[in-house]
Amino acid sequence: AVVSTQSGHYGRVKNTFNMTVQFLAKIANTTEELRYHTATELENLEKLLNTTRDWLDKTAKEQEGLAKNVDPVLRLEAMQTKNKALERELYYLVRKPIPQWYKDKLNKMMEALKNSTVKAEEAKKSESKEEEKTDEAKTEEKGEGTKEGEKSDKEGKEAKEEKSAEEKVETKKKKVPTATLR
Secondary structure (H helix, E strand, O other): OOOHHHHHHHHHHHHHHHHHHHHHHHHOOOOOOOOOHHHHHHHHHHHHHHHHHHHHHHHHHHHHOOOOOOOOOOOOOHHOOOOHHHHHHHHHOOOOOOOOHHHHHHHHHHHHHHHHHHHHHHHHHHHHHHHHHHHHHHHHHHHHHHHHHHHHHHHHHHHHHHHHHHHHHHHHHOOOOOOOOO
């Protein structure tokens, strides 16, 4: 029972290590101007993480080398104390209220982003309108040649329609049975 309880607390401490490492990595990936945690707070958390990890590794190795009938080096109370200290520092920083200047800065950045996307969309629209105008100008330069081409296209369509109508009439004539005299 002692071993299973010990391994359960060991797993909790490892879980706290993972959460702390992820939190520090997330903070490291943000720019300096967007951080609202002080450098001292982050350094203290990192130091506590490293000392707790070193202590756990050292005592776990000592515990493995001991016989089963000897008092354990890695005690539950010590693991709980170290884990609580690390969790307290981590949760303090995670739950730290976001200052107003940070919120204002984020709002300004979001507004700037929205404005830049709106401007980009407007630029695309104006470019497409300019392209349409140039296309219209090119067709006007062609002038009457285009109109004549349009007329010949219309005449060609009308001729095709007449042929298809004639073919339909011919196929109907073929389908009409002839009466035979008896």
